[in-house]
Amino acid sequence: MRTTFSGIEIARRALQAQQLSLDVVGQNIANANTPGYSRQVAVHKAAPPYPMPQFSHNPVNGMMGTGVEIAKISRMRDEFVEMRLRQETHNHSYWQTISDGLEQVELIFNEPSNSGIQQALELFYNALQDLSKASENEAVRSVVIQRGAVLTEAIQHARFQLGKLRDNMNDIVSIKVNEINTYATRIAELNEQIVKVNSAGYQPNDLLDERDKLLQELSKLTNIEAVVDQYGAVTVSISGATLVQRTEVFKLQVRSSNQPVTPPYDRVEVVWQGSNSLVEFTGGEMAGILKFRDVYMQDFLTELNQWTADLINTVNSIHSQGYDLQGNTGIPFFVLADGSATVTASQDPSLTITMNIKEGWQIAASSKVDDDGKTIAGNGEIALKLAQLRNTPINGTENTIGGLYTAIISRLGVRALEGKSMVNNGEALVNHLKNMRESISGVNLDEEMADMIRFQNSYAAAARYMTAIDEVLELIINRMGLFGR
Amino acid sequence: MRITNNTLINNMLRQLNSGLGRLGQYQEQLASGRRVLKPSDDPAGIVSISQLKTSLFENQQLLSNVDSAYSWLDSADTVLASVTSVMHRAKELTIYAATEVLSDSDRYAIQEEMKQLFDNVLQLANSTHSGRYLFGGQKTTTVPFTRESLDPNDPNFFNIVYQGGRSDDGTASQSLEINANSVLDLSLVQTKVNADGKVEDSLFMPILSTFRKIIADMEQGNVSDLSSVDIEQLESALDNVLSYRAVVGAKVNRVQMAKERLQELKINFNQLLSNAQDIDVAETIMQLKSEEYVYRTALAVGARIIQPSLVDFLK
Numbered sequence: 001m002r003t004t005f006s007g008i009e010i011a012r013r014a015l016q017a018q019q020l021s022l023d024v025v026g027q028n029i030a031n032a033n034t035p036g037y038s039r040q041v042a043v044h045k046a047a048p049p050y051p052m053p054q055f056s057h058n059p060v061n062g063m064m065g066t067g068v069e070i071a072k073i074s075r076m077r078d079e080f081v082e083m084r085l086r087q088e089t090h091n092h093s094y095w096q097t098i099s100d101g102l103e104q105v106e107l108i109f110n111e112p113s114n115s116g117i118q119q120a121l122e123l124f125y126n127a128l129q130d131l132s133k134a135s136e137n138e139a140v141r142s143v144v145i146q147r148g149a150v151l152t153e154a155i156q157h158a159r160f161q162l163g164k165l166r167d168n169m170n171d172i173v174s175i176k177v178n179e180i181n182t183y184a185t186r187i188a189e190l191n192e193q194i195v196k197v198n199s200a201g202y203q204p205n206d207l208l209d210e211r212d213k214l215l216q217e218l219s220k221l222t223n224i225e226a227v228v229d230q231y232g233a234v235t236v237s238i239s240g241a242t243l244v245q246r247t248e249v250f251k252l253q254v255r256s257s258n259q260p261v262t263p264p265y266d267r268v269e270v271v272w273q274g275s276n277s278l279v280e281f282t283g284g285e286m287a288g289i290l291k292f293r294d295v296y297m298q299d300f301l302t303e304l305n306q307w308t309a310d311l312i313n314t315v316n317s318i319h320s321q322g323y324d325l326q327g328n329t330g331i332p333f334f335v336l337a338d339g340s341a342t343v344t345a346s347q348d349p350s351l352t353i354t355m356n357i358k359e360g361w362q363i364a365a366s367s368k369v370d371d372d373g374k375t376i377a378g379n380g381e382i383a384l385k386l387a388q389l390r391n392t393p394i395n396g397t398e399n400t401i402g403g404l405y406t407a408i409i410s411r412l413g414v415r416a417l418e419g420k421s422m423v424n425n426g427e428a429l430v431n432h433l434k435n436m437r438e439s440i441s442g443v444n445l446d447e448e449m450a451d452m453i454r455f456q457n458s459y460a461a462a463a464r465y466m467t468a469i470d471e472v473l474e475l476i477i478n479r480m481g482l483f484g485r
Numbered sequence: 486m487r488i489t490n491n492t493l494i495n496n497m498l499r500q501l502n503s504g505l506g507r508l509g510q511y512q513e514q515l516a517s518g519r520r521v522l523k524p525s526d527d528p529a530g531i532v533s534i535s536q537l538k539t540s541l542f543e544n545q546q547l548l549s550n551v552d553s554a555y556s557w558l559d560s561a562d563t564v565l566a567s568v569t570s571v572m573h574r575a576k577e578l579t580i581y582a583a584t585e586v587l588s589d590s591d592r593y594a595i596q597e598e599m600k601q602l603f604d605n606v607l608q609l610a611n612s613t614h615s616g617r618y619l620f621g622g623q624k625t626t627t628v629p630f631t632r633e634s635l636d637p638n639d640p641n642f643f644n645i646v647y648q649g650g651r652s653d654d655g656t657a658s659q660s661l662e663i664n665a666n667s668v669l670d671l672s673l674v675q676t677k678v679n680a681d682g683k684v685e686d687s688l689f690m691p692i693l694s695t696f697r698k699i700i701a702d703m704e705q706g707n708v709s710d711l712s713s714v715d716i717e718q719l720e721s722a723l724d725n726v727l728s729y730r731a732v733v734g735a736k737v738n739r740v741q742m743a744k745e746r747l748q749e750l751k752i753n754f755n756q757l758l759s760n761a762q763d764i765d766v767a768e769t770i771m772q773l774k775s776e777e778y779v780y781r782t783a784l785a786v787g788a789r790i791i792q793p794s795l796v797d798f799l800k
Contacts, residue, residue: 032490106523112534112762122542129546133553133661134617136626368623368656376656378617378625384660384668390543391665406535413524413531420525431499435492442489449795 004476007469010067014462017044017068021455024073025448032443036213038075039443040205045071075205078440079228082212085433086219086226090283092426093220097288098296099419101165105300106416108161111409118409120154121311121402123147128387131365135380136325141360144383152334152353155308162301163265163349169293170268174254176221176286177270183218184236184249187211191233192247198232223283239280241272252279261294262346263301296415302345303408308353309343311401314394315386322364322382323375330364330382332356490794497787504780511773520764530761537758543665544751551663551744557671558740560614562733565726568692571605572723575696578602579719582703583712596703603643603696607632610689620689622650622657622674629674630689643697647686652676663743669736673729688729692722 021042031037049063110116127140127147134140190211197204211234215226218236224243227235236244243250250272257269270279270286281287312334319330336343337352357363365383368376389401399407514520521527521534581587582595610630612619621629629649633641650656652675659672675687695718702710 102525103523106525109524111524112521112531112538118535118538122539126542126546129550129662133550134615136617366623368654370624370656376623376650378621378650378659379623379656381660384662387546388662388666390539402535402539406532409524409535410528410531413526413528416523416525417528435496436486438489438492438495439487442487442491444487444489446490446795449799453799 004473006064006066007472008466010065011462011466011469013047013067013069014465015459017042017070018455018459018462020070022452022459025452025455028443028448029445032445032448036209036216037443038077038205038209038212038441041074041076043071043074044068072203073205075203075208076441077208077212078437081433081436081440082215083226085430085437086215086224087283088426088429088433089216089219090223090287092423092430093285094283094288094291095419095422095426097285098292099416099423101169101288101292101296102412102416102419104165105162105296105412108158108165109409109412115154117151117154117158118402118405120147120151121405122390124151125387125390128383131363132380132384132387135365135383136377138360141363141365144363145355145357145360148333148355148357152355155304155311156353159301159304159308159349159353162297162304166293166297166301167265169289169297170266172289173268173270173286173293176289177252177254180218180221180243180286181249181251183214183221184244184251187214187218187234187236187244188247188249190214191244195231195233195246204232219284221284222281222286239282241277241279250274261298263298263305263348264346265348267293300408300412301349303411305343305347305349306345307401307404307408309345309347310394310404312343312353314389314401318382318385318389319364321367321385323366323369324364325361325366325375325377327369327373327375328364331362333363490791494791497783497791500783501780501787504776504783507776508773508780511769511776514764514769515766515773518764518766519762521762534758534761537754537761541751541754541758544747544754547663547665548744548747548751550661551740551747554661554663554669554671554740555737555744557614557619558733558737560612561619561673562730562737564609564612564619565730565733568606568609568689569723569726569730571602571609572692572719572726575599575602575699576716576719576723579699579711579715582699583708583716585708592703592706596700599696599700599703603693603700606689606692606696607645610693618649620649620674620686622672622676623659624648624650624656629686630693643693643700645690645693645697647676647684647690649674649686650676651684653678663740664746669739669743671736673732688725691718691725695719695722 021044024040024042028039045068047066047069049065052062052064111118113119124144124147127144131137131140131144190207194204194207194211197207215224215234215236218224222238225237225240229235229246231246233246234244235242235246241250243252252270253273254268255271257267259269261267270281270290271277272279279286281290315334316332319333322330324330333356334353335356336347337354343353363383365381366375366377366379367381367385368379370376391400393400394404397404513522521530524531578595578599582592582599587595607630610620611628617625618627618629621627627648630645630647633644633646636642650658650672657672657674657676658670660668661671663669673688676684677687679685695715698718699711699715701707702715
């Protein structure tokens with residue numbers, strides 16, 4: 001036997017369930033464009049039935065349904081896709097950072113162009129050739145000085161800009177460390193709220209979305225591993241060292257390094273605030289910045305310094321074999337700002353390279369002096385020897401000065417190209433995973449519309465059912481037993 | 486795979502973006518005419534581009550060197566031609582002076598003209614080309630041939646001292662690169678040390694000393710020397726000048742060949758550089774067109790598919 005009014009209860013539950021589902025549809029439509037939002041679904045479930053009351057136990061009669069209830073509002077999310085996306089994001093942003101940096105290096109060298117070092121070098125050689133033709137001529141001598149100055153300026157510009165780019169990386173490291181700390185703090189705060197809500201028996205969908213979004217942002221900055229524990233709190237670690245554990249944050253900090261590097265400069269490193277041990281970055285922007293700064297930039301600076309050293313030392317040593325117009329042996333052609341004439345691979349790039357020769361007569365173009373110690377002005381043999389450096393291999397290598405420079409540029413090109421293709425590959429993967437995530441968690445408006453109609457119709461039907469029950473009860477209450485009145 | 490509205494929009498935006506990126510690349514290539522704008526555009530090509538640029542710069546310089554060599558040798562040849570004609574006149578005068586029937590005034594006039602010719606040769610020996618002495622070797626700023634005395638009455642007035650560069654210490658030559666690492670010696674100066682320990686050049690000094698002897702013989706009326714030894718000396722000096730002119734001719738020949746070679750190389754290098762770094766305009770425009778077509782299609786398709794949803798059809 002069922003109670004007279006149970007129909008009203010079923011109708012009420014149906015109305016409520018459809019209405020709540022409509023609310024969820026509304027929430028989905030509202031958040032269709034919210035970044036990080038995961039589609040929610042109100043899961044309908046038949047309410048627990050009860051055995052039909054009867055005089056004798058007869059299981060064949062089955063149980064009475066009590067209508068519908070909302071089991072939970074579930075959040076459509078695939079943790080595996082999220083994890084893969086985080087991993088690919090490390091990799092992608094690592095290469096993106098390196099590739100962006102290399103693009104800047106390409107701009108600094110500005111080759112091939114009519115304003116790069118190569119052009120300046122070729123013009124310098126041509127000026128020396130002209131000098132070998134008319135070595136007594138003041139005008140030709142001053143052209144050599146001008147061209148030499150252009151060459152040193154071009155080299156100095158590249159060295160200075162490279163050094164500056166490398167130093168900028170230090171500032172960026174500090175900014176990124178701050179960002180990581182901020183994200184970690186917010187994740188810890190969310191952990192606290194999520195654990196609270198979870199323990200009260202609810203599912204904190206929107207808080208989880210927010211936390212996943214933060215993890216995604218964080219994985220752009222650094223490689224992270226994220227593990228969710230049984231209470232719903234996420235533990236975040238960088239290369240095995242914990243960054244966030246439940247509500248606790250282990251912050252990073254920047255300090256200046258005392259590790260010697262070549263060429264030397266003031267560089268910063270990232271350590272754990274508590275233990276002072278170095279943070280091991282293997283992915284994300286942080287790893288990209290550090291790799292770019294410590295490997296790529298240092299390599300380019302070392303190579304450029306080495307090349308500058310080869311150029312300066314070779315030119316100076318040939319020049320010192322000659323005589324200037326006043327009968328003195330040649331002074332160093334190029335010098336560093338501190339006056340030294342020798343450049344090494346580990347030179348500080350901020351140490352300026354300049355022309356040591358200021359006056360035309362100082363160029364030791366001639367290889368001979370006469371018996372009175374006077375320079376033979378028309379002898380341009382040293383100038384010719386300098387001009388022939390264009391085709392002369394140096395230092396026992398197979399390469400000329402120009403060839404060595406081209407080798408640097410070619411290596412830069414190979415690296416930049418590698419960076420670009422890694423970025424493209426990473427982008428394809430990240431996009432694929434984003435599409436996969438969107439396919440699971442994204443909101444499809446057509447689908448929501450269809451659901452809306454569905455729930456709307458169900459609501460209308462439930463209301464009609466309520467009306468039917470009402471009419472039935474009306475009949476019982478108001479019309480029954482009136483016979484013969 | 487479940488497709489959402491945002492999937493469509495994101496994909497469309499990404500495709501449009503990369504399409505626009507490729508269009509931008511072609512635009513940059515077409516606007517600059519270059520295929521290689523950054524080292525990463527073609528890291529291997531950069532090496533040959535640099536080498537070709539170096540070769541072109543060198544070629545340009547060598548061509549200018551060759552032109553300088555040419556004009557230098559031209560000047561030298563002009564001087565030698567003038568010297569030859571002066572010597573012919575000197576020979577005529579010497580033969581004239583060797584006859585005994587001349588009057589004193591005639592003899593005086595011949596003497597004076599011979600002195601003029603001496604001055605003439607001395608001037609020619611000291612000729613310059615763009616400020617450099619043609620026949621002084623590397624001592625381009627020192628007057629190579631000077632008189633021992635500037636007093637016309639001094640017997641040493643016709644004695645000439647050579648002060649230019651010397652063969653024995655290597656200062657006579659004037660090297661000029663006309664091919665990569667191959668040097669041409671432009672200088673015509675050759676010197677030797679004579680019995681007195683003085684340095685003599687072997688082009689002008691024989692002429693000038695012959696002239697000096699002829700002038701002295703004319704003054705002394707030494708007809709027998711004038712008619713025999715002097716003429717012979719003059720002949721041999723003339724032969725010497727002619728052999729120098731042959732040397733100039735040979736050098737001009739070498740310079741001309743070098744110039745032709747350099748001009749051919751210049752064309753080749755330019756061609757190769759263009760192959761290495763320039764775009765094929767027709768091909769790039771074709772690629773641009775096809776990329777533009779893809780881009781337009783993507784726009785049109787995007788505009789169609791992102792607009793409607795079920796909302797438009799529900800009442």
